[in-house]
Amino acid sequence: MTRWTHDADLSTANPMKAEATTGRRPGGRGAGLTREQIVQAAITLMDGEGVDALTVRGLARALDVESAALYWHFASKDDICRAVVEEISAQIRVETSARGTPRKRLEQHLAAIRAHWRRHPSALELSRRFPPSVARDVARAGMDLLVALGIPPDDALDRYRVLSWSVTGFVIVEQNLARSVHHTPAGTTGTRWVLAIEGSEGAPSEFDSDELFHTTIGLLLDGMLASNS
Amino acid sequence: MTRWTHDADLSTANPMKAEATTGRRPGGRGAGLTREQIVQAAITLMDGEGVDALTVRGLARALDVESAALYWHFASKDDICRAVVEEISAQIRVETSARGTPRKRLEQHLAAIRAHWRRHPSALELSRRFPPSVARDVARAGMDLLVALGIPPDDALDRYRVLSWSVTGFVIVEQNLARSVHHTPAGTTGTRWVLAIEGSEGAPSEFDSDELFHTTIGLLLDGMLASNS
DNA sequence: ACCTGAACACCGTTCAAGT
DNA sequence: ACCTGAACACCGTTCAAGT
Numbered sequence: 459m460t461r462w463t464h465d466a467d468l469s470t471a472n473p474m475k476a477e478a479t480t481g482r483r484p485g486g487r488g489a490g491l492t493r494e495q496i497v498q499a500a501i502t503l504m505d506g507e508g509v510d511a512l513t514v515r516g517l518a519r520a521l522d523v524e525s526a527a528l529y530w531h532f533a534s535k536d537d538i539c540r541a542v543v544e545e546i547s548a549q550i551r552v553e554t555s556a557r558g559t560p561r562k563r564l565e566q567h568l569a570a571i572r573a574h575w576r577r578h579p580s581a582l583e584l585s586r587r588f589p590p591s592v593a594r595d596v597a598r599a600g601m602d603l604l605v606a607l608g609i610p611p612d613d614a615l616d617r618y619r620v621l622s623w624s625v626t627g628f629v630i631v632e633q634n635l636a637r638s639v640h641h642t643p644a645g646t647t648g649t650r651w652v653l654a655i656e657g658s659e660g661a662p663s664e665f666d667s668d669e670l671f672h673t674t675i676g677l678l679l680d681g682m683l684a685s686n687s
Numbered sequence: 688m689t690r691w692t693h694d695a696d697l698s699t700a701n702p703m704k705a706e707a708t709t710g711r712r713p714g715g716r717g718a719g720l721t722r723e724q725i726v727q728a729a730i731t732l733m734d735g736e737g738v739d740a741l742t743v744r745g746l747a748r749a750l751d752v753e754s755a756a757l758y759w760h761f762a763s764k765d766d767i768c769r770a771v772v773e774e775i776s777a778q779i780r781v782e783t784s785a786r787g788t789p790r791k792r793l794e795q796h797l798a799a800i801r802a803h804w805r806r807h808p809s810a811l812e813l814s815r816r817f818p819p820s821v822a823r824d825v826a827r828a829g830m831d832l833l834v835a836l837g838i839p840p841d842d843a844l845d846r847y848r849v850l851s852w853s854v855t856g857f858v859i860v861e862q863n864l865a866r867s868v869h870h871t872p873a874g875t876t877g878t879r880w881v882l883a884i885e886g887s888e889g890a891p892s893e894f895d896s897d898e899l900f901h902t903t904i905g906l907l908l909d910g911m912l913a914s915n916s
Numbered sequence: 917a918c919c920t921g922a923a924c925a926c927c928g929t930t931c932a933a934g935t
Numbered sequence: 936a937c938c939t940g941a942a943c944a945c946c947g948t949t950c951a952a953g954t
Contacts, residue, residue, distance in 0.1 A: 490918080514947060526949080527919050535947060540868075586815060586859070589867040615892060620903050627856015630815070638818040639769075663844060674849050677910030678903075684913040685906070719937080743928060755930080756938050764928065 491523060493531050497541050504542070504580040512539075512580075540588045546581035547590035550574045552599055560606035561679060567600050568625050568675055575629045582633055592622070609682060617682055624678060632667050720752060722760050726770050733771070733809040741768075741809075769817045775810035776819035779803045781828055789835035790908060796829050797854050797904055804858045811862055821851070838911060846911055853907060861896050 499520050504512045514535050518525035532538045552570045554563045575582045600621065601614040609617050635641045635651055644650040649668040728749050733741045743764050747754035761767045781799045783792045804811045829850065830843040838846055864870045864880055873879040878897040 513945090515945085524920050525947085526921080529948070530918060583815075586812075586863055587866060589863045589869070591869045616894070616899075616902070619894065619899060620906065623857060623860050623899065624853060624903065627860045628852060630859050631852050631856045634815055634818045637816060640818070640820045665845070665848065670845075670848060670852065673845070674853065674907075677849065677907050677914070679910070680913045681906030681909035684909045742926090744926085753939050754928085755940080758929070759937060 491521065491527060491531060493541065496521065496528060496531055496538065497545050500538055500542050501545065501581075504584075505578070509580040509583045514538075536588070539584050543581055543585045543588045543590045546578050547585070548593060550593055550596055552596050554599070554603075560603050564600065564603040564607060564679070565672075565675055567603060568621060569671070571596070571622075571625050572629050572671060575626075576632075579633055582629060586630070597622070604682075607679075607683070621675070621678060624674060628671055628674060632671075635667070720750065720756060720760060722770065725750065725757060725760055725767065726774050729767055729771050730774065730810075733813075734807070738809040738812045743767075765817070768813050772810055772814045772817045772819045775807050776814070777822060779822055779825055781825050783828070783832075789832050793829065793832040793836060793908070794901075794904055796832060797850060798900070800825070800851075800854050801858050801900060804855075805861075808862055811858060815859070826851070833911075836908075836912070850904070850907060853903060857900055857903060861900075864896070 496517070500512060500517055503517060503520055514528060515525045517538070518528055521528075528538070532541070550571060551574075552567050554566045554570070558566075575585075597618060601618045604614045604617050605611050636643075640654050641651045642654065644652045644664060647666075647668070650664065650666050652662050652664045655662050725746070729741060729746055732746060732749055743754045743757060746767070747757055750757075757767070761770070779800060780803075781796050783795045783799070787795075804814075826847060830847045833843045833846050834840050865872075869883050870880045871883065873881045873893060876895075876897070879893065879895050881891050881893045884891050
């Protein structure tokens with residue numbers, strides 16, 4: 459509802475030197491808040507109680523300050539959310555083992571990205587409203603693997619974009635499953651689902667999202683290699 | 688925050704016979720609201736002013752009733768949203784021309800699904816929290832095309848699931864682009880984007896989401912045909 | 917410079933009371 | 936059966952005032 463311009467308001471916030479200027483110890487009341495503390499508290503709150511629990515008032519309570527205090531460090535709640543998503547997405551690590559075929563390593567690379575977002579479902583939810591910037595080193599690593607696979611370097615960026623979008627989209631759809639009235643979880647892995655059929659005919663179909671992910675990526679890579687030869 | 692059980696509360700709402708019992712004309716004050724009217728008003732409000740404008744109070748104002756009145760017809764705002772998404776997703780039409788190769792027709796089928804959600808961005812946004820049921824006839828048509836393409840009937844469901852997830856995920860990621868600080872629209876088609884690069888090196892990369900969609904689907908189908916031969 | 921206290925304009929939801 | 940009026944417990948945000 460209230461619209462604010464990104465850059466302008468950000469510059470009003472002074473991030474770093476709270477502790478140096480106030481000289482109060484962190485953690486207590488009047489503790490010299492920092493942006494980092496606020497983001498960290500937001501993540502803990504969000505991971506613990508879900509994204510709906512991430513309110514300005516609740517966050518302030520967790521930090522033992524008044525809610526208005528947060529507005530000195532951040533321009534708005536949206537600004538906080540953006541920082542949270544940026545922080546989580548910066549934590550993506552895709553160290554793939556140097557051994558194995560390029561294809562296997564690329565599959566691991568993409569699986570690692572999916573796994574990261576599955577570990578942070580609340581951040582994934584926030585990422586819809588506040589899309590993060592792609593970590594550059596992650597993209598670089600993925601493109602290198604594509605080249606190692608035999609993709610012409612000029613096509614690598616385009617191909618990686620396809621893969622990246624597919625993974626992101628997949629994880630989002632996968633997360634939505636938990637909210638779906640038509641899907642119910644099955645088994646203990648957290649990846650098996652049964653799809654309720656409303657009509658009378660046909661058995662309820664069951665599937666595993668792990669397998670679905672694997673075949674999706676497999677088909678894309680097969681397609682890339684087929685059209686490349 | 689308030690959790691309610693789906694089936695139980697739905698049954699308390701009496702959908703149809705408002706007009707018959709009250710005998711008042713629709714449209715004016717005390718107009719014998721129906722669920723359909725409420726859903727329709729919600730869609731118009733949402734399409735016109737965005738999903739954030741879809742509030743219980745605003746919806747009531749548009750219908751010229753008090754907000755509490757809506758709670759006789761629906762159990763909660765979530766319940767309204769679910770009905771809205773269900774309605775929009777039921778409107779998907781994928782009449783593909785009978786002419787053309789199976790592959791071309793399948794591509795049109797999937798493109799039609801993407802186009803439908805692009806026409807209803809607010810509903811797409813809602814669909815994340817309230818995933819709709821897949822229209823059965825749409826899935827049937829798609830699977831038939833896969834069989835016509837040469838996919839064994841036993842694999843058709845699984846393959847179509849891959850395609851369906853990919854399209855849904857793609858459209859969601861595509862929609863997020865508009866909110867991204869790192870992407871800015873280019874051109875007049877609404878599908879061209881330039882990706883801002885924060886470092887100094889490298890030219891800003893540009894791409895067209897139409898093309899990206901086409902190659903993604905193309906690669907998946909190539910992969911299916913390659914692994915099938 | 918950094919934070920409090922109090923206010924403002926909103927939310928979704930409930931419920932007695934009307935007709 | 937269907938809707939109003941008023942209340943309740945929340946939101947995000949602003950701003951003078953404190954230190």
